[in-house]
Amino acid sequence: MRWLCPILLIAVCAAFAASQRLYLKDGNYHVVREYQVLDDRVRYYSAERGDWEEIPLELVDLDRTRKEVARREESLADERQRQAEEAKFDRQRRAEVRKIPDAPGVYFMAGDELITLGKAETLVKDRKRRNILKVITPIPVVTGKSTIELAGEAAARKISAERPEFYILLSEEQDFGIIRLKKGKGIRVVEEVTIMPVTNEYVEEMEHVEIFRQQVGDSLYKIWPQEPLTAGEYAVVEFTQGKANTQVWDFSYQPAAP
Structure with a gap:
């Protein structure tokens, strides 16, 4: 089942790239594909409605939104590192096993x-x-x-x-x-x-x-x-x-x- 891990990681990365949370100061959030800060407003592409929308900047919690993005990026980087180390370990183990003679x-x-x-x-x-x-x-x-x-x-x-x-x-x-x-x-x-x-x-x-x-x-x-x-x-x-x-x-x- 190890060969499924890279596929799963790609799927996770794709899902992350496709959506994120744009947090509001009242505690709610919008699920968006991407967003842009434009002067006094934030323009975002709604993942729920499939269209571009805008919201006043004063309603958006940009600090929380950016921290959440950074946290998720760090988590994905850790997962990529873990997958790389596991793949390296598996390669080394297979190389060692190939060296073992057939004699008990x-x-x-x-x-x-x-x-x-x-x-x-x-x-x-x-x-x-x-x-x-x-x-x-x-x-x-x-x-x-x-x-x-x-x-x-x-x-x-x-x-x-x-x-x-x-x-x-x-x-x-x-x-x-x-x-x-x-x-x-x-x-x-x-x-x-x-x-x-x-x-x-x-x-x-x-x-x-x-x-x-x-x-x-x-x-x-x-x-x-x-x-x-x-x-x-x-x-x-x-x-x-x-x-x-x-x-x-x-x-x-x-x-x-x-």
């Missing part, structure tokens, strides 16, 4: 440059050991608590934008978002998973960052934090609740030097 994954816009985030290899740690957790494969069923971890205390990808914008192209419809990772000795913890006895159900705990999300294509979403990030380790994640199949694209946020 996570992409980051650094200025005009599109950066592909690498998918991290996750490890599962239970009470006895750590094992490599294969992508989109649930963790081994061992009753109790386990953690999903990444090797190393910091991600290779460094980002300085405090509210970074990511595009995520899903391979299938799943949940997704941005999470904060917990740093440990030589590791970063993605989530804690409790496997319930008897039922073997997964209860997952991640530290989610509140985000805005916008669908911009088939299975393609743009996401960004609602609030500026604080320095630390983060990841974009894709997952299915209760399946312990989290996919992780990690990054470090460090503010740019002043």
Whole structure:
């Protein structure tokens, strides 16, 4: 429906140009196409009667009439500016979306440059050991608590934008978002998973960052934090609740030097 906005704006401008109020000092007004001040009288074209008419100048509230015209012109100028900014934003968004490859994954816009985030290899740690957790494969069923971890205390990808914008192209419809990772000795913890006895159900705990999300294509979403990030380790994640199949694209946020 966005393409209707310029047409609507033209219609509003045309209506404004076609009529305005010529205010009188008694509080009434005439709806006119235009008016002219001629010595001691005002000549105007009546929009209601379709003809030129005159009225004594002393009966006309020119100050109010001119202020109303100025106010409406300012309002229209603001609307034109808003429409121009919205059109520019839409053009920029379409240009960004065209850069996104067809391959499912996570992409980051650094200025005009599109950066592909690498998918991290996750490890599962239970009470006895750590094992490599294969992508989109649930963790081994061992009753109790386990953690999903990444090797190393910091991600290779460094980002300085405090509210970074990511595009995520899903391979299938799943949940997704941005999470904060917990740093440990030589590791970063993605989530804690409790496997319930008897039922073997997964209860997952991640530290989610509140985000805005916008669908911009088939299975393609743009996401960004609602609030500026604080320095630390983060990841974009894709997952299915209760399946312990989290996919992780990690990054470090460090503010740019002043």
